[in-house]
Amino acid sequence: MNVLILGSGRVGTAFGYILRKKGYRILGVYNRHRETGLRALERIGEGTVYDRESLPAAVPVADLIIITTPDRVIKETAGLAGSGGPHSDAYLMHMSGLLDSEILKIPGWEGGVFSFHPLQAIAGFTEGIKLLPEALFTIEGNEKGERFAGELARSLGLKYLVIKKEYKPLYHAAAVIASNYLVTLVGNSFRLLRKAGMDREEVRKGLLRLVKGTLENLEQMAPDEALTGPIARGDLETIGKHRQALTDYAPELGELYRLLGWYTAEMINNEEIKQYFES
Numbered sequence: 001m002n003v004l005i006l007g008s009g010r011v012g013t014a015f016g017y018i019l020r021k022k023g024y025r026i027l028g029v030y031n032r033h034r035e036t037g038l039r040a041l042e043r044i045g046e047g048t049v050y051d052r053e054s055l056p057a058a059v060p061v062a063d064l065i066i067i068t069t070p071d072r073v074i075k076e077t078a079g080l081a082g083s084g085g086p087h088s089d090a091y092l093m094h095m096s097g098l099l100d101s102e103i104l105k106i107p108g109w110e111g112g113v114f115s116f117h118p119l120q121a122i123a124g125f126t127e128g129i130k131l132l133p134e135a136l137f138t139i140e141g142n143e144k145g146e147r148f149a150g151e152l153a154r155s156l157g158l159k160y161l162v163i164k165k166e167y168k169p170l171y172h173a174a175a176v177i178a179s180n181y182l183v184t185l186v187g188n189s190f191r192l193l194r195k196a197g198m199d200r201e202e203v204r205k206g207l208l209r210l211v212k213g214t215l216e217n218l219e220q221m222a223p224d225e226a227l228t229g230p231i232a233r234g235d236l237e238t239i240g241k242h243r244q245a246l247t248d249y250a251p252e253l254g255e256l257y258r259l260l261g262w263y264t265a266e267m268i269n270n271e272e273i274k275q276y277f278e279s
């Protein structure tokens with residue numbers, strides 16, 4: 001199967017590498033900058049760097065066109081693929097968590113379209129080739145596209161589930177809360193350590209071990225059972241001291257502590273602490 005990758009950054013390059021390893025033929029990549037393409041091909045191991053002029057000639061030869069540009073340009077990139085005239089059995093996919101496959105519909109073309117989202121944070125190529133094979137993929141598409149997406153996932157040995165189009169933004173918000181906001185929380189925790197004069201490598205590593213331990217607990221039990229600390233113990237005195245310390249040393253984080261405290265108390269149905277956090 002001949003594959004074209006439009007937008008070979010972190011996800012596109014790593015996914016291209018995985019595809020090639022499984023026997024798919026990578027025709028080449030297209031980006032705004034030639035250097036981006038050359039770097040990607042070095043890693044993927046085969047293919048041609050296309051530009052705006054040469055891309056249309058490659059499109060009719062492709063059986064699978066993967067759009068891994070930033071989300072904001074997926075639509076125009078699909079338009080570009082469409083102007084090359086994909087063959088009628090070709091498939092067009094993107095890997096956005098937010099957007100659904102409607103954005104890929106090319107006027108006058110009845111081929112398969114689908115979204116194929118890895119529930120993983122891919123920070124670079126090395127991380128990508130390690131994390132993508134273990135990720136859960138969520139897929140949806142038109143009838144042809146969704147059927148092929150399942151075949152693609154199975155051929156690559158990937159875990160997947162089908163999602164309804166209308167739930168993609170909600171699903172993506174869930175991923176952002178769990179992944180991106182975790183980063184925000186750890187970043188702000190480091191900020192407090194700095195204010196406490198404890199901004200040292202070993203303290204940051206110690207905190208990350210705490211986070212990893214919490215994640216391991218979450219693998220074993222439900223969030224309300226995994227919760228430890230003063231809210232789980234109903235210890236308002238400790239919570240009050242935290243809030244006082246924040247007022248004294250980091251007032252900018254008082255609202256973050258209050259709001260997350262409220263949601264934590266709500267999760268374990270502790271009305272008293274929930275009410276305390278309402279003020």
Ligand SMILES: NC(=O)c1ccc[n+]([C@@H]2O[C@H](COP(=O)([O-])OP(=O)(O)OC[C@H]3O[C@@H](n4cnc5c(N)ncnc54)[C@H](OP(=O)(O)O)[C@@H]3O)[C@@H](O)[C@H]2O)c1
Pocket residue numbers: 006007008009010011012030031032033034036037067068069070071073077094095096097117118119120121122123
């Ligand atoms: N990274 C993640 O953690 C992650 C996880 C799940 C899903 N995704 C999804 O995967 C997709 C790609 O994300 P990414 O993180 O891999 O992005 P990325 O690393 O920023 O790569 C985007 C690539 O698109 C190219 N590009 C940008 N604008 C373009 C345009 N107008 N035309 C053609 N190429 C263009 C860029 O190269 P040039 O600058 O040379 O054009 C770059 O190679 C997105 O849909 C994203 O939502 C990402």
